[in-house]
Amino acid sequence: MSAHSQHSDHGHGSYRGYLTGFVLSVILTAIPFGLVMAGGFENRFLTVGVVIGCAVVQVLVHMVCFLHMNSRAEEGWTLLSTLFTVIIVVIMIAGSLWVMFHLNTNMMPQMDHDLLPERLRG
Amino acid sequence: MSTTYWETEPHHHEDGASTNIGFWVYLMSDCLMFAVLFATFGVLHGSYAAGPGPQDLFDLRLVAVNTAMLLLSSITYGFAMLAMAQGNKSATLRWLGITLIFGLCFLGIELYEFNHMIHEGAGPQRSAFLSAFFTLVGTHGLHVTFGSLWLVVLMVQVAQRGLIPENQRRLLCLSLFWHFLDVIWIGVFTLVYLLGVI
Numbered sequence: 001m002s003a004h005s006q007h008s009d010h011g012h013g014s015y016r017g018y019l020t021g022f023v024l025s026v027i028l029t030a031i032p033f034g035l036v037m038a039g040g041f042e043n044r045f046l047t048v049g050v051v052i053g054c055a056v057v058q059v060l061v062h063m064v065c066f067l068h069m070n071s072r073a074e075e076g077w078t079l080l081s082t083l084f085t086v087i088i089v090v091i092m093i094a095g096s097l098w099v100m101f102h103l104n105t106n107m108m109p110q111m112d113h114d115l116l117p118e119r120l121r122g
Numbered sequence: 123m124s125t126t127y128w129e130t131e132p133h134h135h136e137d138g139a140s141t142n143i144g145f146w147v148y149l150m151s152d153c154l155m156f157a158v159l160f161a162t163f164g165v166l167h168g169s170y171a172a173g174p175g176p177q178d179l180f181d182l183r184l185v186a187v188n189t190a191m192l193l194l195s196s197i198t199y200g201f202a203m204l205a206m207a208q209g210n211k212s213a214t215l216r217w218l219g220i221t222l223i224f225g226l227c228f229l230g231i232e233l234y235e236f237n238h239m240i241h242e243g244a245g246p247q248r249s250a251f252l253s254a255f256f257t258l259v260g261t262h263g264l265h266v267t268f269g270s271l272w273l274v275v276l277m278v279q280v281a282q283r284g285l286i287p288e289n290q291r292r293l294l295c296l297s298l299f300w301h302f303l304d305v306i307w308i309g310v311f312t313l314v315y316l317l318g319v320i
Contacts, residue, residue, distance in 0.1 A: 013200060013203070013204070014204070015201075015204060018197050018200035018201065018204070019197075021197070021200075022193065022196075022197045025193055025196075026193065029186075029189055029190075029193065029311075032312065032316055033182065033185075033186050033189075033316070036182065036316045036319055036320055037182050037183075040320055044320060047320050048317060048320060051312055051316050051317065051320070052312060052317075054312075055308050055309065055312035055313075058308050059305055059308055059309075062196075062301060062304060062305045062308070063305070066196055066200060066301040066304070067298060067301050067302070067305075073142075074142060074143045074146070077143050077146075078142075078143065078146050081143075081146060081147055081150050082146075082150065084150075085150040085153050085154060088154060088157070089153065089154065089157040092154070092157050092158060092161055093157055093160055093161045093164060096161035096162075096164065096165055097161065097164050097165060100165040
């Protein structure tokens with residue numbers, strides 16, 4: 001296998017692919033920024049949900065359009081290692097937040113929101 | 123009489139045949155490192171120690187411009203890879219140069235933001251929230267810094283030796299690195315800046 005065929009089976013994408021990814025990314029960036037800068041919805045959780053949802057979709061767009069991920073690259077090992085990483089990342093972040101949240105509420109019951117700074121805006 | 127049930131001769135690999143998957147695994151391990159920093163920030167994001175919080179510090183317009191810089195640098199790097207696939211050396215170098223300019227703009231804006239915050243007394247030593255913030259965003263900035271250095275080195279390599287297979291392989295690795303940094307930045311602007319200000 002020549003060096004060139006290695007590259008071509010990994011894929012460089014196309015102008016169309018990059019432009020699609022770019023336009024989708026711009027939209028998926030503009031929505032959360034516009035939403036937050038305009039003050040967000042009445043329901044705070046809805047705002048958080050939309051912002052995080054846009055981020056997740058944009059990550060997927062980047063992976064497909066820019067990183068050219070698919071189930072065939074490197075005989076599936078790229079996808080498999082990515083899925084493994086995603087699982088570890090979710091466990092690490094969700095686990096840390098979960099444990100530390102309970103630690104905070106159980107160990108420091110009187111440390112309330114009095115110490116938070118005054119909200120200047122919004 | 124002995125029979126071997128496995129191959130005693132090592133497989134023959136083409137030069138660089140395993141570089142792509144190896145580099146991908148490096149990126150995944152880098153991703154785990156960022157996950158730890160994100161988890162740290164998530165745990166400490168409310169520990170202001172009576173100091174300034176996200177709403178006092180963050181200027182979303184600046185972050186939006188920064189995000190645009192990184193996104194533009196991502197697509198211009200993509201165009202550099204397309205030019206490389208066509209064997210067009212001068213176009214590759216031109217797009218890499220534009221990518222470098224966007225990357226440096228990103229770094230300049232980030233340094234301006236850090237400098238501004240530190241001058242306001244909101245340095246990394248002010249509170250746990252700010253320590254976590256500077257570690258996470260600073261680590262991403264360091265990655266972009268080293269990516270830019272790598273970009274300069276590759277531009278010199280391509281200028282001197284052209285688009286030889288080795289340089290194509292290196293450019294492909296840097297493209298993965300560069301796009302990966304943009305993916306991490308999505309997490310940063312969402313979880314640190316936007317959720318901080320909501």
